[in-house]
Amino acid sequence: MRILIVEDDADTNQFIARGLAELGHQVVTTADGRDGLFHATDGGFDAMVVDRMLPGLDGLALVKALRAAGNTTPVLMLTAVSGIADRVEGLEGGADDYLIKPFAFSELAARLHALGRRPSTAAEPARLIAGDIVLDLHRRTVTREGRKIALQPREFTLLAELMRHPGRIMTRTMLLERVWDFDFDPKTNIVETHLSRLRSKLNAGFDSDPIETVRGAGYLIKDGG
């Protein structure tokens, strides 16, 4: 992917840029909000990482300006404050995802990957398919090799979230945000237990496990399993 990083803290900027370059992405970096907007409108980026607080033009204004100009490049916003209200403001301002500093690089990478492949909500298909699993979002049914699988509502949402990004890692916090709408990390292993229940229901009578646990990172559903 071609990724633009707009971050004024040189340390963080370098940390993200190096990490992304190691993963094989093309990275353009800038420390100034106005430069960031200039590069972004120039186009050609698959995703952007934008800091909330920037010199020149702050991150929120940058995203708003970008969206007003009709640019839909996915934006991951970073913030240094715990910002309970900031998060809502950022997402309403047009950012696609939000990450609070400090963060683990794997978290940022997973979120960027999910963003880069995210289909726009308007065009979301009624059916998600991953390998032999078919999930019908309208009828809220799941089948594996044509066999119906009964799931609890949360298990269904969890599976749908994984299937929206087949082959991409979803981290624990991403799942907590998207499935349970929690913006904090409980000490209790909610995600793990729900996943293990989902797994046992999906795999009952089958030999292969479509869900892969990536140690220290998260979970993914195998693409074309």
Place this chain on the structure above:
Amino acid sequence: MKRWWRGTFGLVAAVALGFALATLVIGAVAFETTHEALELQLDHRIAIETQALIDEGQDGHEGVAAAIRRREAASSTASLGYRLVDAQDRPVAGSLDTTVPLKPGYVELLPYKVNGEERIAQSLTTALPGGYRLLVGADRAAIDEMDNRFILLFLGAFGTMLLLGIGAAWLVGIVTRRRLARIDHTAAAIIAGDLSRRVPLTGSGDEFDSVATTLNRMLDRIAGLMENLRQVSSDVAHDLRTPLTRLQNRLDEALRALNPELQREAIEAAASEAGELLEVFSALLRIAEVEGMAARAHFQTVDLSAVVTDVAEAFRPSMESSGHQLLTSVKPGLTMPGDRRLLQQMLTNLLDNAAQHTPRGTTVRIALASTHDGISLAVTDNGPGVSEDEAPELFNRFARVDRSRSTPGHGLGLAMVAAIVAAHSGRATIAPRPGFGVHAEF
């Protein structure tokens, strides 16, 4: 710039002055009205007397002259004087020593002489047949005396009022200044460093006492917050020293390790220690933010029943697999203004605590009900509970009971719960033994 009218003295003085000026205007009007009425009365009397003389004289000047003489002889009407003159202005009758005006009608200020003394009379001149002119006059002494008395009386009253006003202003000023001086002294003492000083009360329950009480409550609150801050900073320093020491030890190990595998292990451990430290800081920042109540700015109506049900359902599988029983009793449709995510976190922290600090087989109950003036939420368990002397400390940051020292955590969960409940204008309390529980009233 000092504006004198802003002070208590100036304010009361200005009001007194206003009253005095109003009195002056009312006095002037009363004076004028009375004066006019007296003059009118005198005119009336003169007119009646003139008519009586003419009637008695049967239209002839001789008859009128005779009537005048009769009256003067009787001297019954001392305040009235008469003068009858002929066409050549020669006196015919009457002793009033004056010049009779040529034109008939009233003359208000007619000078005349009594034993050579100049006096002023109110007079009416009437023309009689044959060019005779009759003048009837009344001395104005009565009116003048009345006027003088009125003015004297009024000036006296006005002066007294002015003096009373200034006196009152001075008195009110002194009393106010004295009462305010106490507050001032207290504030000065606090500025100088004596934070325990409070504004003394007179016990009268007046406005000054009520202000002083409010100020004292404010000072208590500030003192409480400062004590809290002091406690927190010393707790932070104390509680973070241990993980920082561990971090340093790990890094030290990594530097000394000759085996790359051991080195990597040490670095991984150090990274995990650093992560944990950052987590503590994030939690502290979040608690501080909630305590600062910035969250109130975006409060919306939240279906608390739905939040409780959702969080309970999220926890149920984990709690069941750790051998806990989760029972819920949720009254549906209970709403309140709030932040949904914060309320979720509050419940999550309570359920995390229950799951982590109670043994297998413990039953955890969540009860949400409406009370007569709000909503009550209780998360209780029948686990081992905490001792009574430990309970009050639990809502403080880094508060951990001895029993839980060995389990992971930093003693920030309940501090966050307390902060969230307070941000929603609620009250959180620890339920009495047996077991452990937190009650929140909104």
